[in-house]
Amino acid sequence: MKDEIIKLLKIEGQLSSETIDEIKQIDIHDFSNLVQEIGKRETDYIKASEISENMNTKYVGKELFVFKEVSSTNTVARFLSMHDVPDGSVVISEKQTAARGRSGKAWESPLGGVWLSIVLNPHVDYSKLPLITLATGVAVAKTLEKIGVENPEIKWPNDIMINGKKVCGILTEAITKLNTIENVIIGVGIDANLDIEEFPEELKAGTTTLEKELGRKGSENLLIKMFLEEFEEVSELFDNEGFEEILKEWxxxxxxxxxxxxxxxxxxxxxxxYVLGISREGALVVEKIDGTLEKVISGECIIKN
Known part of the structure; x- marks a missing residue:
């Protein structure tokens, strides 16, 4: 984490190459105020003022930190969560240079996408953590429905699909202490106004973008605003133990x-x-070839043709 925060400061012109070795000797926590200050500066494409304008939330997104470029919004959000940023704080970046998905897979994050992470203090048992990912998927899907996407689907555990192709990934990371969840970082990456032809060959076949599906460009700022509103709704359901409603929507x-x-x-x-359904804990319930039932708590499911 320390190297990534130092890289952010270097990109923002706060550090020169000559001072990097000296800076590495400083406690990384001393950079918290500077990182927050940078996150409040004006950026070129993602505008905190446009996202905040008339946003109907009580706490999610009330504190926005927007960056031009970071390695990973989850890394910055995790760093800020250690310095008492409010519940519901959001880290957004116009680009990510080293974003990752589930199982450490790389995630392409150029200009034109929505790359953000939410700092959440859910105050729930560790066993409920998988449901946070499912709830986030519901929030993304509802957002896409509102902008005109027909039948967005959620692929367990963390992908949003349109016409069988991935348009969004979710990465949930828990910060724990003595088996207690202190914070949860929820990373969301949406391929919004991106040209699919610029993607690596290995990703083209299974990936789509909102621009391609809708036939038009949309506002990333409006998309973020709408998502944060939907996220707060499912987050409140989660906090009030409305797990059945979340699972129903999923x-x-x-x-x-x-x-x-x-x-x-x-x-x-x-x-x-064969996938039968999903349990109350958020595990995928499957029937194996020999007829036995299994609950899949973590891992990946590849759809077979």
Missing amino acids: RKRSYSIGKIVEVREPFNKTYDA
Whole structure:
């Protein structure tokens, strides 16, 4: 984390190459105020003022930190969460240079996308953590429906799909202490106004963008504003233990239920299965080839043709 924060400061012209070695000897926590100050500066494309204008939230997005370029918004959000930023604070960047998805996979994050992370203090048991990812997926899907996307679907555990192609990824990271969740960082990346032809070859076939699906460019600032409003609604449901309502909304938009998948669990445990549904804990319920039932708590499910 220290190297990434130093890189951010260097990009913003706060550090010269000659001072990097000296700076590395300083406690990284001493940079908190400077990082927050940079996050309040005017940026070229993402405008905090446009996002905040008439935004109907009580706490989510009331504190916005917007950057021109970071390695990963989750990294910056995690750093700021250690320095008492308010619940619901949001870190946004116009570009990410080293974003990552689930299992450490790289995530392309050029200009034209929505790259943000939310700092959340959910005050829930660790076992409920998977439901936060599902709730975020519901918020993204509802946002896309509002801007005209027909039938956005949620692929367990963290992808939003349009016509069978990925348009959004979600990465949830918990900051824990003695088995207690202190903060949760929820990273969201939406391929908004991007040219699919500029993507690496290995990503083109399975990826789409909002511009391609809608046939027009949209405002990233308006999209962020609408998403933060939807996110606060599902977040309040979560805080009030409205888990059944979240799961109901998730099931209505499920891309995974009813499909044959290859399940890839940690420690190279791989098998084919049929997806039956989702449990109250947010685990995927599958039927294996031998007829046994399994709950998949973490891992990845590859849809098989």
